[in-house]
Amino acid sequence: MKRVSLVVTLALAGLTAQAASAQTLKTVKDRGMLSCGVSQGLPGFSSPDDKGNWTGLDVDICRAIAAAIFNDATKIKFVPLSAKDRFTALQSGEIDVLSRNTTWTLSRDTSLGANFTGVTYYDGQGFLVKKSLKVNSALELNSASVCVQTGTTTEQNLADYFKGNNMKYEVIAFATADETVKAYESGRCDVFTSDVSQLYAERLKLATPADHVVLPEVISKEPLGPMVRHGDDQWFDVVKWTLYAMVGAEELGMTQKNVDEIVKSDKPEVKRAVGTDGNLGEQLGLTKDWMVRIVKAVGNYGESFERNVGSGSKLGIARGLNQLWSKGGIQYAPPIR
Amino acid sequence: MAIEPRKPPSQLLPKLQRALGGRAGWSGFVLQLLFVAALAWISYEIVANARANLQAQRITAGFGFLANNAGFDVSQSLIPYSGSDPYTRVFVVGLLNTLLVSVIGIFFATIIGFLVALGRLSPNWLLSRISGGYVELIRNLPLLFQILFWYLAVLAALPNPRQSISIFNGIFLSNRGLVIPKPIGEAGFEPFVVALLAAIIAAIILWRYARRQLFQSGKVIKVWPYALAMIIGLPLISVLIFGVPVTFEVPVLRGFNFAGGSRLIPEFVALTLALSTYTAAFIAEIVRAGILSVHKGQMEAGSSLGLQRGSVLRLIVIPQALRVILPPLTNQYLNLTKNSSLAVAIGYPDLVSVFAGTTLSQTGQAIEIIGITMGVYLLISLVTSAIMSFYGWRISRSMGG
Numbered sequence: 006m007k008r009v010s011l012v013v014t015l016a017l018a019g020l021t022a023q024a025a026s027a028q029t030l031k032t033v034k035d036r037g038m039l040s041c042g043v044s045q046g047l048p049g050f051s052s053p054d055d056k057g058n059w060t061g062l063d064v065d066i067c068r069a070i071a072a073a074i075f076n077d078a079t080k081i082k083f084v085p086l087s088a089k090d091r092f093t094a095l096q097s098g099e100i101d102v103l104s105r106n107t108t109w110t111l112s113r114d115t116s117l118g119a120n121f122t123g124v125t126y127y128d129g130q131g132f133l134v135k136k137s138l139k140v141n142s143a144l145e146l147n148s149a150s151v152c153v154q155t156g157t158t159t160e161q162n163l164a165d166y167f168k169g170n171n172m173k174y175e176v177i178a179f180a181t182a183d184e185t186v187k188a189y190e191s192g193r194c195d196v197f198t199s200d201v202s203q204l205y206a207e208r209l210k211l212a213t214p215a216d217h218v219v220l221p222e223v224i225s226k227e228p229l230g231p232m233v234r235h236g237d238d239q240w241f242d243v244v245k246w247t248l249y250a251m252v253g254a255e256e257l258g259m260t261q262k263n264v265d266e267i268v269k270s271d272k273p274e275v276k277r278a279v280g281t282d283g284n285l286g287e288q289l290g291l292t293k294d295w296m297v298r299i300v301k302a303v304g305n306y307g308e309s310f311e312r313n314v315g316s317g318s319k320l321g322i323a324r325g326l327n328q329l330w331s332k333g334g335i336q337y338a339p340p341i342r
Numbered sequence: 343m344a345i346e347p348r349k350p351p352s353q354l355l356p357k358l359q360r361a362l363g364g365r366a367g368w369s370g371f372v373l374q375l376l377f378v379a380a381l382a383w384i385s386y387e388i389v390a391n392a393r394a395n396l397q398a399q400r401i402t403a404g405f406g407f408l409a410n411n412a413g414f415d416v417s418q419s420l421i422p423y424s425g426s427d428p429y430t431r432v433f434v435v436g437l438l439n440t441l442l443v444s445v446i447g448i449f450f451a452t453i454i455g456f457l458v459a460l461g462r463l464s465p466n467w468l469l470s471r472i473s474g475g476y477v478e479l480i481r482n483l484p485l486l487f488q489i490l491f492w493y494l495a496v497l498a499a500l501p502n503p504r505q506s507i508s509i510f511n512g513i514f515l516s517n518r519g520l521v522i523p524k525p526i527g528e529a530g531f532e533p534f535v536v537a538l539l540a541a542i543i544a545a546i547i548l549w550r551y552a553r554r555q556l557f558q559s560g561k562v563i564k565v566w567p568y569a570l571a572m573i574i575g576l577p578l579i580s581v582l583i584f585g586v587p588v589t590f591e592v593p594v595l596r597g598f599n600f601a602g603g604s605r606l607i608p609e610f611v612a613l614t615l616a617l618s619t620y621t622a623a624f625i626a627e628i629v630r631a632g633i634l635s636v637h638k639g640q641m642e643a644g645s646s647l648g649l650q651r652g653s654v655l656r657l658i659v660i661p662q663a664l665r666v667i668l669p670p671l672t673n674q675y676l677n678l679t680k681n682s683s684l685a686v687a688i689g690y691p692d693l694v695s696v697f698a699g700t701t702l703s704q705t706g707q708a709i710e711i712i713g714i715t716m717g718v719y720l721l722i723s724l725v726t727s728a729i730m731s732f733y734g735w736r737i738s739r740s741m742g743g
Contacts, residue, residue, distance in 0.1 A: 089703045096399065096708065117706035118401035138598075148597035150518060155695065156703030161413040164425035175518075175599065176415045177609065179689045180699065188689065191498035192517045193608065195598045235399040 029101055029233070029240035030074070030290050038080050041067035042100035045085040045181060048206040049314040049322075050106045050126075059083045062313045063104040065303040066125060066231055069247045070102065072302035073286075073295045087181050089156035092117050095232060102244055103232040106203065108158045113232075121230045122245035126314075127326040127335060129223035130162050131201040133208060136218050138195060143222040147172040152194035154178070154185045159199055162225040186210060200227045205320050243289055250296045252338035253278065254305035255329060261304040264297055277342050285341065296341075306336065392709060407705045408433070414700060416691045418607050429701050436693035437718060443613055443692065444679040444722075450618035451678060452671075455625025460655070462630055473626070481623040486684050488620055493612035493688040500608075503599055512592050514600060517608065523590035524604040530580065534587035537580035538573070545569035609690035613682065621678045628670045632663035664737050672730040676723045683719075693718065 033039050043051035043063055051061040059081075068078040084100050095103045096118055107113075108128075109121040134140050143166075153160050155178035167174045177194055179185040186207050189197035197204070201223060208214045233244050254260075257275055259267050268279045276282035280293030287293060303309050310327060311317045328334025396403050412432045415425050420438040423431055461473035480488070498517055501507065506516030514521040545565075552563040581587065593603025636659045644654035685692040686699060698715040702708055 089699050092703060092706050093708050096401065096706065112704075113706075115400075116402055116407075118396070118399035146598075148599050148601065150599060152689075155689075155700045160415075160700065161425075161704075164413055164415050168425065174415075175417055177417050177607075177689045178414075178691070178695070178700065180686050180695070184687065184689070187494065188498075191494060192502050193498060235401075 029237045039071045040082045040100045042084050042086045042094050042103040044105045049320045065309040066104045069299040069303050072298045073291050076298050078302035088154050106229045109228045109230050118235045119232045123248045124228040124230045126229045128200040128202050128227040128229050130225040131223050132220040133197040133204045136216050143220045149195040150175040151196045152177050152185050152189045154182050166224045249338040250299050251306040253341045254300045255307040259300050264300045407707050433697050436696040440693040443682050447617040447678050448675050451621035454622035458626035459629035477623045477626050485620050489616040492615045497608040497612050519608045520606045521593040521600045521603045523592045525588040530584040531587040533580040533584040537576040541572040541576040609688050613685050613690050621674050624674050632667035635666045636662045668734045672727050
């Protein structure tokens, strides 16, 4: 489908959504290209590097899906979307999957006509302030001006938090993350609020990151995950199990480096995963070696995490909740069998 | 023998034929019918298809979502609003903010536009060049760029609240906007307003009386000293009897921001400045064209009657020019209103930002919300152009044209 402006897409919603509403996997295969909705540039999650290649944890999900389908992680068209436009793009069929630091909530899971397929990153909302303000706690923010990106759960959590703590504030809501950060940097607001991971990422873009500090309070649960449209269970399964394949690979000890070795393993659970035993991948509408393809392309979940947001990246975020369940976190893949 | 007047042949059938099919007759009528049918079929297909797809994706259609709680706050609201109000309230807040910035933008754009046009036509070389430069500079730069310029380059460069520029320790200018003392009505407020209104009405009656005297008997009555005395005197007497009408709540810096007082947020100021200066450049050209369209003999005739340049313009040239000016001026007013939706770029909470933006993305009701928003802009535009048409009709009537 051609990239048309959102408004036009919307006007033609009836005409364009038709082809994409069912059999997404077949549509993607026929097209030879996965259309993946990402952010407009959030380091660590989805941002283009200096050569124009998209990288990040959210990008890796799409790369893994493309690898599982085409055995080629480059057969993707990335569609950068603002928070405000992302759901419309998914509804209208402009993208096949939305992998764009989006918080899983009940109303988004139901009324938007889309489903979350899992949690790629367990996040929470925090506050970024200038060190010079000498604020140590979010509870000291009474009467502050707060910059926020519009169309996010952040905006609503913010209202709840200040109301719940009987504090006054002024909210200034911008359409894109860049505009929000620019307004914060220019001094229009005292505080920039967003998911903590995003605060760390955006802080890197500021002129002097060391002058800004993320306050200790985390005021909400923000489980971020990919979304697909309602009404296509097969595609829902493909996207859901791609993430679980990455987590499962980490549980099994499959890595980008040892994947060629581990294929020869005779452990039953590894044989099932790499497809030398059974046909799990084919049940998904993919190939037997789908997990091998995924791990070869992007590595397991832990590798992707460390490379994009963890110790191997500029962000340097600790695994925390995103560690495997067996190591003190809550990332957990249902049995791949 | 009386001659029967010959009956004209019945005109009904050919008339109907012409009305429905134009010159082409019945074949034209069939073509038109086919066209209308095709149009109806396409509209039906779009609606039915959209409905089927919404159902397939299990997106709830309808307007029930409007009664749900919004759950987010807005930085500027003309009516009391909090996050626990429903989306209908958000809609009204956004609509009022759009109307506010449009009306104030139109007001200033008109004034600046007329002044620049007069400046451009002025015999003063410097003035006319500066006005010409203004028009060429402003109308040739993209509006979004100008909005961002005012917001990020001019207003954001102001100091933070703790170092704000203070005037008489009551008015504060900072990058959080302009804070001014807020008037609070006291016991003497109502008598004060009544006295002021009474004085103004009396002055108008006096002025009209003086005008009638002038036209009927040529007698010139000096009105303004009496009018001024009344307009100052009557309210003053009311203050002496009933006490002061208002006291002022002076803003104080508390914590991060100013508490108390009234505040113009920088988003509003930047948007109003950009919209009014931008539209003024176009209005200036329209007004200039209108004035130049009035024959120069009118100007000379006015001068030969001994009228000054200002009076000639005001009494003779502009009323005639207005007939040319009004239709394109209406276009500019409509453009300004529609352009106000660029507010979203700088976080001004207009209708598009809070309703077609935040509300849409929270509820996912794209078709309903975009439909409502388009309807509202259409309505605003139609009302504006109706008002302007009415004004134009009055002018042409008063000129006997």
